[in-house]
Amino acid sequence: MIAARLRLQRRDFTLDVDLQLPGQGVTALFGPSGCGKTTLLRALAGLERAAGRVALGNAVWQDDAQRRFTPPHQRPLGYVIQEAALFPHLSVQANLDYGRKRAGAQQGRGDSAPAQAFALDAVVALLGIGALMDRRPATLSGGERQRVAIARALATAPRLLLMDEPLAALDAPRKAEILPYLERLHRALALPIVYVTHAMDEVARLADHLVLLEAGRVRAAGPLAELLARPDLPLARQDDAGVVLSARVDSHDRAYGLTRVAFDGGALWVGETGAAPGDTVRARVLARDVSVARQPPLESSVLNVLPVVLETLQADHSTALLRLRLGPPAQDGAVPTWLLARITRRSAEALALQPGDALFAQVKGVALM
Amino acid sequence: MSDATWTVVRLTVELAALSTLLLLLLGTPLAWWLARTRSVFKPLVASLVAMPLVLPPTVLGFYLLLLMGPHGPVGQFTQWLGLGRLPFTFSGLVVASVIYSMPFVVQPLQQAFEAIPERMLEAAATLRAGPLDRFFTVALPLARPGLVTASVLGFAHTVGEFGVVLMIGGNIPGETRVLSVALFEHVEAAEFDQAHRLAAGMVVFALLVLVTLYVANRPPRDDQATFR
Numbered sequence: 001m002i003a004a005r006l007r008l009q010r011r012d013f014t015l016d017v018d019l020q021l022p023g024q025g026v027t028a029l030f031g032p033s034g035c036g037k038t039t040l041l042r043a044l045a046g047l048e049r050a051a052g053r054v055a056l057g058n059a060v061w062q063d064d065a066q067r068r069f070t071p072p073h074q075r076p077l078g079y080v081i082q083e084a085a086l087f088p089h090l091s092v093q094a095n096l097d098y099g100r101k102r103a104g105a106q107q108g109r110g111d112s113a114p115a116q117a118f119a120l121d122a123v124v125a126l127l128g129i130g131a132l133m134d135r136r137p138a139t140l141s142g143g144e145r146q147r148v149a150i151a152r153a154l155a156t157a158p159r160l161l162l163m164d165e166p167l168a169a170l171d172a173p174r175k176a177e178i179l180p181y182l183e184r185l186h187r188a189l190a191l192p193i194v195y196v197t198h199a200m201d202e203v204a205r206l207a208d209h210l211v212l213l214e215a216g217r218v219r220a221a222g223p224l225a226e227l228l229a230r231p232d233l234p235l236a237r238q239d240d241a242g243v244v245l246s247a248r249v250d251s252h253d254r255a256y257g258l259t260r261v262a263f264d265g266g267a268l269w270v271g272e273t274g275a276a277p278g279d280t281v282r283a284r285v286l287a288r289d290v291s292v293a294r295q296p297p298l299e300s301s302v303l304n305v306l307p308v309v310l311e312t313l314q315a316d317h318s319t320a321l322l323r324l325r326l327g328p329p330a331q332d333g334a335v336p337t338w339l340l341a342r343i344t345r346r347s348a349e350a351l352a353l354q355p356g357d358a359l360f361a362q363v364k365g366v367a368l369m
Numbered sequence: 370m371s372d373a374t375w376t377v378v379r380l381t382v383e384l385a386a387l388s389t390l391l392l393l394l395l396g397t398p399l400a401w402w403l404a405r406t407r408s409v410f411k412p413l414v415a416s417l418v419a420m421p422l423v424l425p426p427t428v429l430g431f432y433l434l435l436l437m438g439p440h441g442p443v444g445q446f447t448q449w450l451g452l453g454r455l456p457f458t459f460s461g462l463v464v465a466s467v468i469y470s471m472p473f474v475v476q477p478l479q480q481a482f483e484a485i486p487e488r489m490l491e492a493a494a495t496l497r498a499g500p501l502d503r504f505f506t507v508a509l510p511l512a513r514p515g516l517v518t519a520s521v522l523g524f525a526h527t528v529g530e531f532g533v534v535l536m537i538g539g540n541i542p543g544e545t546r547v548l549s550v551a552l553f554e555h556v557e558a559a560e561f562d563q564a565h566r567l568a569a570g571m572v573v574f575a576l577l578v579l580v581t582l583y584v585a586n587r588p589p590r591d592d593q594a595t596f597r
Contacts, residue, residue, distance in 0.1 A: 072491070073496075087492075087510075098493070099497055102498055
């Protein structure tokens with residue numbers, strides 16, 4: 001568990017947050033430029049001196065009440081920024097060794113809790129940089145540089161990995177090159193990651209937990225699936241609004257090149273994927289790809305038709321945003337699975353939609369990631 | 370080369386080498402401070418360091434002479450320490466040279482330090498390097514071109530100084546009679562052959578120094594840049 005209560009006055013905004021972040025998985029700090037997400041990350045690392053308290057589990061890194069402030073170099077964290085910041089005078093190998101040796105020496109003195117021991121070899125293999133060891137940073141591509149920077153941070157065996165828009169400086173192909181490595185990282189390491197980004201596709205692929213920042217304050221924080229399905233948040237008004245379903249591969253229909261993925265409350269047919277039955281995948285369903293009907297469509301080209309219950313309806317001048325519940329109502333605080341649907345207000349009124357209505361959701365597009 | 374000439378050259382090189390060493394030891398932390406500080410004293414300190422650039426060397430020499438003389442505060446202090454007086458000694462010349470050449474060492478170093486992106490030092494911090502560690506393993510290596518420039522300029526400028534030497538050191542063979550002063554004396558005495566030898570030597574030296582500087586500060590060749 002990461003606890004952070006931080007306040008920092010800046011000329012253009014005030015950062016004022018009180019956060020409890022899970023001690024595992026990827027937490028995305030998401031928000032527009034200037035909302036304070038980088039400042040918050042820097043304050044977690046101790047690179048920025050905000051007022052308040054920061055603790056990772058039992059280790060208190062900052063507590064102004066006790067006049068305690070651990071400088072960044074004594075915090076067992078890894079930090080990766082946009083521009084990689086590899087040391088240009090050192091080879092890739094020496095860059096990796098730089099933090100690994102120092103972290104090892106610190107642990108040798110026994111002044112920090114036992115960190116997860118990542119074998120450097122495993123990290124190098126995970127990020128696919130084995131062939132680059134003797135190269136200088138200047139000779140690497142942008143994607144290679146970023147992978148080395150991530151490996152360098154992991155080589156210190158951190159207890160927390162902080163990433164500040166690690167993909168923002170890369171073009172689309174380079175970004176596509178790195179994302180799978182980040183996903184592998186996410187799966188292979190039991191290491192909490194705090195990930196700053198303003199790109200929704202990165203959030204949808206990587207995040208388990210989401211913190212929405214607005215003008216230095218926390219607008220909402222919670223599990224990704226819950227926040228994405230909340231029609232009251234600004235996320236839902238964006239063009240790429242939609243939900244992310246945690247699903248598992250059920251079966252393949254090779255004859256038609258389709259795969260069936262199942263989740264709590266239903267199943268969807270998607271384009272055939274390489275994942276084996278039983279694998280967990282993420283399915284992203286955009287609100288604009290979902291329409292509703294009162295009766296199950298009889299003769300339709302849409303493959304995925306799911307029975308749903310309309311929970312809420314929010315209309316503006318021309319569109320209506322529907323929150324649809326899949327499956328039975330949740331019990332004992334469990335979270336149901338939702339879809340969002342964006343339709344025209346005219347259709348909503350023509351169908352006389354009311355919360356509680358049983359409907360059929362037609363899903364025209366699903367992206368597996 | 371005559372013995373007298375040899376003594377002059379040796380003394381000059383000793384003075385320049387010792388001064389350069391002291392300049393680097395004192396100038397590097399000063400340049401680092403100037404490059405990083407937000408103190409209100411920064412403009413004042415920077416101006417003091419830069420004074421020798423604008424002051425006539427004789428003005429500097431005059432005041433150093435007063436300060437280090439038997440009645441000056443520095444002179445009183447050195448006498449109290451039992452070191453005697455500094456004017457007209459080799460030690461006095463070293464002190465004067467260090468002050469006089471300071472801007473030539475501090476300014477290139479300061480520029481080199483200022484050019485290091487903050488994110489490099491922060492990266493080092495998040496890789497568990499403490500402040501001193503960051504300075505020696507990241508700042509200094511990245512400021513290498515500035516270090517080379519500072520050393521060469523500091524050395525060459527000390528070799529070439531005249532006014533301050535004359536005011537502080539005088540012209541004592543084996544103690545303060547360095548190349549520039551000896552050259553002046555030869556010309557005064559109409560010994561143009563000797564003067565030529567020293568002057569031509571200086572021209573060649575200056576050229577060698579500058580070529581070395583430009584070669585040393587070429588951007589590094591990327592051995593791995595080509596695909597094999």
